Amino acid sequence: MDEQSRLTSRFEEHRSHLRAVSYRMLGSLSEAEDAVQEAWLRLNRADTGDVENLGGWLTTVVARVCLNMLRARETRREDSLETYGASPSAGREEAVDPEQEAVLADSVGLALLVVLDRLTPAERLAFVLHDLFAVPFEDIAPMLDRTPAATRQLASRARRRVKGAPPAPEADPARRRRVVDAFLSATRGGDFEALVALLHPDVVLRADPSVVPSPAPVLISGAVTVARGAMAAMQRARATRPALVGGAAGLVMAPLGRLFLVLRFTIEDGLITEIDVVAEPERLRALDLAVLDA
Known part of the structure; x- marks a missing residue:
């Protein structure tokens, strides 16, 4: 087996996990597939000879890609708010089999996806990676340019919103x-x-x-x-x-x-x-x- 075939085989071992992470981050199967494909392209361009945990490396890559995609959504929403324009998602066409996406949404839980969409990109990343995929805060923090303690607070705030608990109000x-x-x-x-x-x-x-x-x-x-x-x-x-x-x-x-x-x-x-x-x-x-x- 040549080096390219070996790399492809190793990536395929992690594809389902990467798609699961991406889908929970993005809530869209087509965008999740785009994120996984970008991770594959970055893997091909990177020197991973010294990477001991390829799964962890790929999870970090796809999480960063998803974070950038979520932030791009926020930028479009900001433009909509400032220009009194239409919703950024209006008119967007998904190039994915609706039945396939419905099956995946059902496996995740449609209610969870709706709640996750109300989180900020940073909250969503911290919550999804830590609470749903058990990634340590120490590994998540560099993705957000935060300390582990600040990342823990993000996940905690996201967790309260997911559970429907109100945030602690200012008492004074x-x-x-x-x-x-x-x-x-x-x-x-x-x-x-x-x-x-x-x-x-x-x-x-x-x-x-x-x-x-x-x-x-x-x-x-x-x-x-x-x-x-x-x-x-x-x-x-x-x-x-x-x-x-x-x-x-x-x-x-x-x-x-x-x-x-x-x-x-x-x-x-x-x-x-x-x-x-x-x-x-x-x-x-x-x-x-x-x-x-x-």
């Missing part, structure tokens, strides 16, 4: 109010650096479709990305006021006295980790609101 109402007031002040004043400083590096912003508008809810993540989106809405911020949203400090936008949208915040350790932009009429009517003094 006065501290929470200061963070929300600072967010509003930085947005109104166009102070990008101050805004980024208030946001957790992996902050997630979710917006109702009518905010953009778009065919589906918008999700963007990352402090810089979310801050950039807030800067794009700087003029709207002038019609925004502090409010109690369900008894916790938040923001309401009501130009000419007509309620347009509400911003609900999740704050942990003095940093904003989640922003929920509520604009659908039925969701607005369900909120308990009380305007605060600015």
Whole structure:
């Protein structure tokens, strides 16, 4: 057997595992196959003579490829939010047998895939690799340019979301109010650096479709990305006021006295980790609101 045939044989031993990792990361069989193919191409270009654990090496490669693909999705979503365009997934055609994908989705659990799609790319990578494939945090951390401890926190936050448990809220109402007031002040004043400083590096912003508008809810993540989106809405911020949203400090936008949208915040350790932009009429009517003094 020549060297190329030997390499092909060794790769095929790991193909099913790599596809399983990729599918749970991406939720799309066609994209998972693309990621596995990219791993194969990189294997062919690399010198793996000294690699003792080829399976681990390939898992790292395919995880990095998937992470880049997920981040590219986030960039398209960000462009959609800033330009008031359509959903990035609209019109995308899958070149995969729908029946084959349905079988794979059923084996993974469709509900899990839906929940995973709500995670940030970094959360998804940490959770999938550690919780579903038992990859140590020490091996995952370099993929994310994080420490093992920070990677563990990412997986923990993802785990809470997957299980439906709410994140630990900021317990001090006065501290929470200061963070929300600072967010509003930085947005109104166009102070990008101050805004980024208030946001957790992996902050997630979710917006109702009518905010953009778009065919589906918008999700963007990352402090810089979310801050950039807030800067794009700087003029709207002038019609925004502090409010109690369900008894916790938040923001309401009501130009000419007509309620347009509400911003609900999740704050942990003095940093904003989640922003929920509520604009659908039925969701607005369900909120308990009380305007605060600015």
